[in-house]
Amino acid sequence: MSTVPWLTILLIVPTVGSLVVGLLPRARAELAKRLALTVAVAELVLAVLMAVSFHDSRPGFQFSQHYNWIKAFGISYSVGVDGIALALILLSVVLVPVVVLSSWHEADEADRNVPVFFALILSLETFMIGTFAATDVFLFYVFFEAMLIPVYFLIGSYGPTGEQAQRSYTAVKFLIYNLVGGLVMLAAVIGLYVVSAQNLRHGTFDFAQLRQLNITPGVQKLLFAGFFLAFAIKAPLWPFHTWLPDAGAQSPTGGAVLLVGVLDKVGTFGLIRYCIPLFPKATTWFAPLVLAMAVVGIFYGALLAIGQRDMKRLVAYTSLAHFGFIALGTFALTSQAGTGAVLYMINHGLSTGLLFIVVGFMVSRRESRDISAYGGMAKVTPVLAGVFLIAGLSSLSLPGLNSFPSEFLVLVGTFTRYRALAIVATAGIVLAAIYILYLYQRTMTGPLAEGIRAGVGDLSVREKVVVAPVVALIIALGIYPKPMIDMIRPAVTSTFADIGHSDPAPTSPAAAPQGVHK
């Protein structure tokens, strides 16, 4: 049992880093970049050290800390992680240095303030880790809402140059959309507090205590709806997704990676951490609705992705489809599907993150997000094309790459309970193949598009360093996902077991996938 306050350290390092970097004068751009990268890498090292001392088999939260913050409302600074939270924290700390390095020249153009750009990314890292690590609902809410501010400025101030009006519009749309969800959740958070005050005689926001509450079904439904709306907007699930394509297209590449790769996971994480264990009766009641939304999302996202002309919007729509799978797995309420869903969150972060990065590289070479501006890129930039293909194949869940085990687990887990839904959702995989391969075909193969040859170079050393770790993880997790599954599975199982959803017995031994059912 270590007494190192890992999570607090993880929260402080990027905060301090962000303040220091942000206060650097504009002229010291180069120093700001290096400092930001150092902080991000240090954070990664710290997080890995923490993960090493994490015990997979121990139930409940680890590395817990608890200090009173606002006593009058029973609010505390409480942090702790289970397997799910740890996995997502690892995803965040892996992606941030990648993003910092890939955004090296992102803010150089125009007269943009480079130190502030990297300060925003680091502060975003603090808030992301905070949302995953918080075990106090109020603290979670604070991080959840505060996260909007850096993203808002990332989009508004550092989005594509020359699209002034669209990016302010997008920044405001993003903020208002998420704020509406957040504020409705605030009402539910307060409601939960009032219920706890009535049940326990003292109000609390402590997650462990709130879990013990016995809330009447009617109240559960209301509170569930409040939380769910916020998470469904954040994730986003169909039909609350309309901010996502805009935000994906108008963010700077680094912002888009973090936004879709990690931030949106806060929504799906919220579903499995808060909605399901806190409101079990409401979960059962709402599950069919959520499942329906998930399946619609899978198809809606995939179909719209096929029709996109803007590459970043296309990637954003593919994410909508993937969030459908994640929600499907979460609300099938079997430990297989749940584990698959959490694993999917990680894998989607990696594969979509890589897709956004590669698209960003392409855009930086051609100054266009339009698919029709590309063609035959594989001939002049073979490495870029190769990475693009790997990212794409990962996104369509090719066996051997990371997304396959997670998608498989989601579908198998769903099948044991909702056969029809699983069968229908499987068709989504076919659509995934269409949107990815069609995109690849139009941009990378065929005759060279006009104006491509002039000055288009393949990946630079910096860019190779950026993609290498992500590609390595994509392949490694595809071949050997067991460490991740071992980390995630106990937390998921205990979440579902607590609310009385044990897995249905497999109908035939063959239905049990190897490596998961031991």
Place this chain on the structure above:
Amino acid sequence: MSVVISAAGSGAGPVVAAAATTIDTPSIQYLQLSPVLIVFGVAMAGVLVEAFLPERARQLVQPLLTGGGFIAAFVAVCLLHAHRGVLAAGAVAIDGPTLFMSGTILVFAALSVLLVAERKLDSAGGTLVADASVVPGASGARALRNARGMQTEAYPLMAFSVAGMMLFVASNTLLVMFIALEILSLPLYLLAGLARRRRLLSQEAAVKYFLLGAFSSAFFLYGLALIYGFAGSVELGRIADAANTVGRHDTYLYLGMALLAVGLLFKIGAAPFHSWTPDVYQGAPTPVTAFMAAGTKVAAFGALLRVFYVAFGGLRWDWRPIMWAVAILTMVVGAVIAITQRDVKRLIGYSAVAHAGFILVGVAAANTEGLSGTMFYLVAYGFTTIAALAVVTLVRTGDGEASDLARWQGLGKQKPLLAGSFAFLLLSMAGIPLTAGFIGKFSVFEAGIAGNAVPLVVVAVLTSAIAAFFYVRVIVLMFFSEPTGERPVVVTGSTLTYATVGIGTVMTLLLGVAPQPLLDLANHAAASGFVR
């Protein structure tokens, strides 16, 4: 304790006859009344200073005298913190809420003095006119723009107004409350007309404020009369007793209650009695706007809470639906109309209306949490608003303040620190976590849900989102837009104003991150409740 009035009220129902043969002079507890007395004394002294000192000396002496007086009175409030009781023959109550709100009013007043005393905004000095009696268009009106003087009467006027506010929140009888209402309002009507630039707009604001204010005072007075007719007393406690009995004169009670509510809701700026707010906020000199926005709001909510929690506490099932309706209307009107505003002061005016609605959620909760939540919100809102308006005085063009929002475009690139703190203040008003505004919203919403006002809170969170839209729009203008046309000048040498911005911003952050001490104070003040 009370003399004539209690003799009249002791019979069953309204008996008017009983005449008192001797009049005992009530004992006055000067010590407990000292905060109000200090401020009154300072106001009187200020008038004498006006009479006997030359202009140049007045500009130095007045702010020191007034500011010092406010601080002394604040210290007196702090020393009295443990006192509870009814003073001066039942006229004034000293209790937790009184002390909390008096202290709050004094702090905001002292901050406003800093803004009024600012003499380094442009070549002619501060924001107040040198000679208010010169009619626009008359000879010499143009010269006023650059005249170095100012009407230093503003300081005693502020002191009178503050004394009125403190009495307003402390009054235990409706009659004293009415007198306090007039004492606090009349100086404000004058102050609103003192702007150095845009004289016409300022005078229009003063006249409009005066006419509507007088009208609402009349409502209040009529309500008072009807309540007296019902209860036979103007003491809040006796009204409560009378209201709990079943009688034939309930019509008077309800009519009187409604008319009193109109008078008080007008001062708060709640819809549908809000129409003066944007005009007066825009026309008044900005320091006066800050003083009004922060101070008057505290005073008016203090009086509203006292009347409705003490005198009509037993009737809460009757007035809560009305408060719900007013709160919803106020929030929606304030938030929706603010979206279309192009002038930053009008924007803050409509945002004040919306905030009045949010605070009314705490009032409508009708429980102790509501009381403490309302008090916390008022403090948080006051600091934020004063600081925001202080920023407004700093951003200027050749024609005075650059109040047109279009002029604020690109300010973030020009002055990142100032624009950053303004953005932070706006985020606080929007209720983003880690700001005072968020904790304030949280506490009134918590009170609302605890008081079974869930639908009201849901409306409140949705209007918060609407309100966020226009705050964010200003941030968009400042940070994401390129400057166009004539750039505003940001004044740099104004130490007092910058100090105010600094204090307000730091308090907004502190109350957002570590609100515990103030929450404790508010809870403590609310727990002992109102004395009667």
